[in-house]
Amino acid sequence: MSNCSHCIMKRFNALKTLTHDELERFSDHKTSLIIKKGENIMTEGNSINGLYCIQDGKCKLTKLNTNGKEQIIKFIKGGDILGHRSILSDEPVGLNATALEDMRVCFIPKGDILDSIKDNPQFSLNLIKNISLQLSHANTSISQMAQKPVKDRLAETLLSLEEIFGVDNEDCIDVILTREEIANTIGTATESAIRLLSNLKKDGVINLIGKKIKILNKNALKNLSEGY
Amino acid sequence: MSNCSHCIMKRFNALKTLTHDELERFSDHKTSLIIKKGENIMTEGNSINGLYCIQDGKCKLTKLNTNGKEQIIKFIKGGDILGHRSILSDEPVGLNATALEDMRVCFIPKGDILDSIKDNPQFSLNLIKNISLQLSHANTSISQMAQKPVKDRLAETLLSLEEIFGVDNEDCIDVILTREEIANTIGTATESAIRLLSNLKKDGVINLIGKKIKILNKNALKNLSEGY
């Protein structure tokens, strides 16, 4: 099994401050797993007893509303970590993490993480910074959901998806989402999302190639996202 | 000036794990201040170099949207702390904290807080738990803003306001908000908020006495907040 000391993960996020010894300890105790498309890494309300390091693949973090609708809160990709909030706060997981494609994930037991938190203040601080940043983004999101019309939110979401996932060799946003998932991200009906996407295509702002989306005019989207 | 060791704040939140020595250190360096209604304790985008302990009074945490509208993200009252996210993540403040009434606030310099974080892992952990909880609430909020109609959100907000501020001696929710502020909390037009409040009154679910709101049928509000 691969060694954490050589893992690409340590280049990212909070893990980059871990010492060689800490990474060796992680290596000894970690388990690698494959999550198939559609499966959950974590499930809302469940407890977890470790940290997930995403090696490869993409997933969505969702929340099931009391009305039965799924809200997508955030997207996760290779290099990201999952479950640290739950470990640190000692609370059940708040969101579902569902694979958008097959994923390779490492699981590091809670005990090792807590040891590193005790030993390595910088690691601890980086985890806090990660959570703080998420809170900051969440607050922005609340404001936009509450006050911006659907069209603006769609524009914002398209920009954000390109930001997160980058583009493939044909300049399309490098993630495959159903129209329903796009709708569940911006908080609207699937039909409304479809119509607004069609309008953006008609206006030459984006191109739609099957499920793939190519942004043609980033400035136009930026303006739309701010209500112009 | 009053002594932190005897302050009611230490009964609440992260501060309850502080030692006598730590509280004495806080006492020596703290400053007490009065914030008048309408004034800001913190302002979006500014840096702060300390922690605010709310002794008394209420404030709103807001975000100014790109369209110029104010979104209320959270309410704060006596016993709450402000600014710890900014200190821990070493980033500017993300929200405005505006007094809803005259407030008494203590300011503890960043250095003392960071010292306590180093010395006292439990204090550090409690701060993290506080931020984690905020993130969890924020995610719930995103979901509700995105997917629930305005009526449901108003019902939810009224319940939440009573939860946070309690009731006065006439069973009214113990906070004075303008209709505009209520609208900015649920993310709707002021006129819409007014109309929906009137409807709730007409249906006997709440009573409106000037700016004061009395919840008459909590169950009805709970049902409404879940879309029934």
Next chain:
DNA sequence: TCCCAATAGTGATATTTATCACTTAATTTT
């Protein structure tokens, strides 16, 4: 490879919500 189920797309319509243009009531200010 064909079939089935899921997804995408469209049009008509209903519902929700915002906007505008006011009146009335409540606070401040002078």
Next chain:
DNA sequence: AAAATTAAGTGATAAATATCACTATTGGGA
């Protein structure tokens, strides 16, 4: 206490968005 602001409330209307009922298309499994 009167005047001037500011906030609350109302009705008419416009705009945004959801819902329903469908057809077309796509993409895996048997």
